[in-house]
Amino acid sequence: MTIDFKQDILAPVATEFAAMDKLINEGISSKVALVMAVSKHVVEAGGKRMRPIMCLLAARACGETDLDQAQKLAAIIEMLHTATLVHDDVVDESGLRRGKPTANATWNNQTAVLVGDFLISRAFDLLVDLNNMVLLKDFSTGTCEIAEGEVLQLQAQHQPDTDEATYLSIIHGKTSRLFELATEGAAILAGKEQYREPLRLFAGHFGNAFQIIDDILDYTSDAETLGKNIGDDLMEGKPTLPLISALQNTTGEDHDIIRRSIATGGVSELDRVIQIVQNSGALDYCRQRATEETETALKALFQLPESEYRHALYNLAQMALHRIQ
Amino acid sequence: MTIDFKQDILAPVATEFAAMDKLINEGISSKVALVMAVSKHVVEAGGKRMRPIMCLLAARACGETDLDQAQKLAAIIEMLHTATLVHDDVVDESGLRRGKPTANATWNNQTAVLVGDFLISRAFDLLVDLNNMVLLKDFSTGTCEIAEGEVLQLQAQHQPDTDEATYLSIIHGKTSRLFELATEGAAILAGKEQYREPLRLFAGHFGNAFQIIDDILDYTSDAETLGKNIGDDLMEGKPTLPLISALQNTTGEDHDIIRRSIATGGVSELDRVIQIVQNSGALDYCRQRATEETETALKALFQLPESEYRHALYNLAQMALHRIQ
Numbered sequence: 001m002t003i004d005f006k007q008d009i010l011a012p013v014a015t016e017f018a019a020m021d022k023l024i025n026e027g028i029s030s031k032v033a034l035v036m037a038v039s040k041h042v043v044e045a046g047g048k049r050m051r052p053i054m055c056l057l058a059a060r061a062c063g064e065t066d067l068d069q070a071q072k073l074a075a076i077i078e079m080l081h082t083a084t085l086v087h088d089d090v091v092d093e094s095g096l097r098r099g100k101p102t103a104n105a106t107w108n109n110q111t112a113v114l115v116g117d118f119l120i121s122r123a124f125d126l127l128v129d130l131n132n133m134v135l136l137k138d139f140s141t142g143t144c145e146i147a148e149g150e151v152l153q154l155q156a157q158h159q160p161d162t163d164e165a166t167y168l169s170i171i172h173g174k175t176s177r178l179f180e181l182a183t184e185g186a187a188i189l190a191g192k193e194q195y196r197e198p199l200r201l202f203a204g205h206f207g208n209a210f211q212i213i214d215d216i217l218d219y220t221s222d223a224e225t226l227g228k229n230i231g232d233d234l235m236e237g238k239p240t241l242p243l244i245s246a247l248q249n250t251t252g253e254d255h256d257i258i259r260r261s262i263a264t265g266g267v268s269e270l271d272r273v274i275q276i277v278q279n280s281g282a283l284d285y286c287r288q289r290a291t292e293e294t295e296t297a298l299k300a301l302f303q304l305p306e307s308e309y310r311h312a313l314y315n316l317a318q319m320a321l322h323r324i325q
Numbered sequence: 326m327t328i329d330f331k332q333d334i335l336a337p338v339a340t341e342f343a344a345m346d347k348l349i350n351e352g353i354s355s356k357v358a359l360v361m362a363v364s365k366h367v368v369e370a371g372g373k374r375m376r377p378i379m380c381l382l383a384a385r386a387c388g389e390t391d392l393d394q395a396q397k398l399a400a401i402i403e404m405l406h407t408a409t410l411v412h413d414d415v416v417d418e419s420g421l422r423r424g425k426p427t428a429n430a431t432w433n434n435q436t437a438v439l440v441g442d443f444l445i446s447r448a449f450d451l452l453v454d455l456n457n458m459v460l461l462k463d464f465s466t467g468t469c470e471i472a473e474g475e476v477l478q479l480q481a482q483h484q485p486d487t488d489e490a491t492y493l494s495i496i497h498g499k500t501s502r503l504f505e506l507a508t509e510g511a512a513i514l515a516g517k518e519q520y521r522e523p524l525r526l527f528a529g530h531f532g533n534a535f536q537i538i539d540d541i542l543d544y545t546s547d548a549e550t551l552g553k554n555i556g557d558d559l560m561e562g563k564p565t566l567p568l569i570s571a572l573q574n575t576t577g578e579d580h581d582i583i584r585r586s587i588a589t590g591g592v593s594e595l596d597r598v599i600q601i602v603q604n605s606g607a608l609d610y611c612r613q614r615a616t617e618e619t620e621t622a623l624k625a626l627f628q629l630p631e632s633e634y635r636h637a638l639y640n641l642a643q644m645a646l647h648r649i650q
Contacts, residue, residue, distance in 0.1 A: 030473055031473070032473045032476050032477045032480065033480065034476050034477075034479065034480040035472075035473055035476045038476075087438050087439070087442060090434070090435075090438055091434070091435040091438055091439065092435075109415070109416070109434070110415075110416040110417075110479055111476065111479055113412050113415055113416055113438055113441075114412070114416065114472060114475045114476045114479060115472075115476060116438075116442075117412060117441075117445070117472040117475070118469060118472035118473060118476065120442070120445060120446075121445075121465065121468040121469040121471075121472050122469050124449055124465045124468070125462075125465035125466055125468075125469050127465075128458070128461045128462050128465045129462075131458065133453070133456065133458075136453045136461070137450075137453050137454075140446065140449045140450035140452075140453045141450055143446040143449070143450075144443060144446040144447050144450050146446070147360075147439060147440075147442040147443035147446050148355055148356070148357045148360055148443060150439045150442070151357050151359050151360045151363075151436065151439045151440060151443065152357045152359075154359065154435055154436055154439065155357065155358065155359040
C-alpha cells in the first residue's frame with residue numbers, strides 16, 4: 001500500500017492545520033516591512049509542515065480538547081523550524097531550498113541572520129503566552145541542545161574519525177530534538193503526563209530514522225525527485241552514517257578514499273565513493289539502522305490508546321521508511 | 326570632576342559583579358567543545374559589562390536583597406548582549422572588535438551564527454529558571470523588538486530619506502531595549518512594581534543618549550582611543566543622526582554629497598562629509614539631543630530613593646555624556 005501524505009497523515013487534523021497556518025502568518029507579522037517580507041518568504045517556501053502536523057496529531061492522540069493551545073504550539077514549532085532553516089542556509093551558503101531561492105540568496109546573509117533571530121524570539125514570545133512553565137523549560141533546554149547539535153555537526157565536518165555515537169548525537173540535536181519538542185510538548189500542554197515519555201521516544205527515534213534515511217538518499221537519490229543533490233553531504237565533508245559504516249567495512253585503498261573524501265570534502269571522487277559505499281554493505285547497514293529506529297519509535301507509539309491520530313503517526317513513520325525501499 | 330568607571334560606577338556592586346562573572350562562565354559551559362571555545366572567546370572579548378552592571382545597580386537601587394537572582398539576571402543580560410555582538414559581527418563582516426579578532430574571523434561565519442543561536446537559547450534557558458512569567462514576557466517581547474530594530478537598521482541602510490523618527494526606532498531596538506530589560510527586569514525580579522517604569526525610562530533614554538554619542542564619535546573620534554574607526558558608519562551607508570541632521574541643515578552641493586554618501590556608502594568623500602557635518606551644525610544638534618535624552622533619563626532615575634546605587638547610575642549617564650564634551 002502506498003501511503004498518501006494528505007489522505008493518510010494530514011486528513012485527521014486538516015481543520016487544525018488550517019487554523020495553525022493562519023497563526024503562523026499572524027506570528028510573523030511585524031511593523032518592520034523587511035522582517036515581514038523575509039519571514040513570509042521563508043514560511044511560504046516551507047515544505048509539508050511535518051513537524052507541526054506531528055504536534056497536532058500528538059495532541060489529538062493524547063485526547064487533547066483545547067485545540068486552540070495545540071494549534072499555537074504547532075505554529076511555534078514550525079516557526080522554530082523555519083528559523084533554523086534560515087540560519088542553516090546561511091551556514092551552508094545555500095542558494096536554493098526545495099527549488100526556491102533561499103533568504104540569504106534573495107536578500108543577503110545579514111538579513112537572513114537577523115530575521116532568523118527574530119523568528120526564534122517570536123517563537124519564544126508566543127510560547128510564553130501559553131503560560132506553562134514545564135513547557136517553557138522543555139523548549140528552552142531543547143533549543144540549546146538543537147544549537148549544540150548544529151555546532152557538533154560543524155565540529156565533525158572533515159573529521160574521518162567521527163564515530164556512530166557522535167553521529168547519533170549530531171542527528172539527535174539537529175533533527176530529532178525538535179520532533180521531540182513537537183510531540184512531548186503536545187502531551188505537556190494536554191496535561192497528559194503519562195504520554196510525555198512515549199511521545200518523546202516515538203518522535204526521537206522517528207527523527208533518527210528520518211535523518212538516517214535522508215543521509216542514505218544523499219548517496220542514492222536522483223536530484224529530480226528530492227530537491228537535494230546527490231553528493232551534497234560529501235561535498236561538505238560531512239561524516240554521515242553511510243561513510244562511517246563504509247569506513248568500518250573497508251580496508252586498503254577503498255578505506256583511504258573515503259577517509260580522504262571526508263577530510264577534504266568536494267565531489268571529485270564522488271562516483272568512486274558511491275561505488276564503495278554501495279559495495280561495502282554500508283547502505284544495507286544504514287537501512288537496517290533506520291528500520292530499527294522506526295521499530296523502536298512505533299513500539300513507544302503503541303503505548304498511546306488506539307485512535308485515527310495514532311494511526312496517522314504510524315503512517316508517517318512508514319512513509320519515511322518507504323523512501324529507501 | 327572626571328568619573329572613574331571602576332571607582333564611581335562599578336564599586337558599589339563589585340562583589341555581585343564577581344559572582345555574576347562566574348555565572349556567565351557556568352552558563353556558557355557545554356559538552357560540545359567548539360561551543361565552549363567560541364563562547365569563552367566572545368565572552369572574554371567583552372567590554373566593560375556595562376549592561377549587567379546597570380542590572381545589578383538597578384536591583385540594589387530597588388532595595389533588592391535576593392542578590393542571587395539579580396546576579397543571574399545580570400549574567401543573562403550579558404549573554405544576550407554577547408549573542409547579538411556575535412551575530413552583528415557576522416552581519417557587518419567585522420574582523421576585529423575592541424582590537425581582538427571576532428568569532429567569525431577566528432573561526433568562520435557558520436560557527437559564529439550557530440554559537441550566537443546557542444547563546445540566545447541558553448540565555449532563555451537560564452531566564453526560565455528564574456521562574457517569573459512577567460519577566461519572561463518582558464524579555465520575549467523585548468528580544469523580538471531588538472531583532473526588529475536590527476533589521477530596521479539594515480532596511481534603512483543606503484536610504485537618504487531616513488528621518489529622525491526612524492533613526493530613533495532603530496537605536497531604541499538595537500541599543501536601548503536591552504538596557505531597558507536590564508533595569509526594568511531587575512525591578513520585576515525585586516517585586517518593586519513602582520520602580521519598573523522609572524527604571525525603564527531611565528535606561529531607555531540613557532540608551533538613546535549612549536547611541537547618539539556613539540554615532541557622533543563616528544565623525545569626530547580618533548581610532549586610537551575607541552577601537553572604532555572614524556567613518557565606519559559612513560562606509561556602510563548608515564543614515565545616523567549626524568547625517569540626518571546635516572541633510573536638514575544643508576542645501577545644494579553639500580546636501581547632495583551627504584545624500585550620495587548615504588546612498589552609495591564608502592569613504593571616498595569622507596573628509597568632505599566630515600567637514601559638512603561639522604560646519605552644518607549637525608554635531609551641535611546631536612550633542613543637544615544626547616544631553617536632552619540624558620536629562621530625561623536622570624529625571625526618571627530620581628524617582629528612585631537616594632542611594633549609592635542610584636548615584637552610580639547617575640555617574641554612568643554623566644560619564645557617557647563626557648565622551649562628547
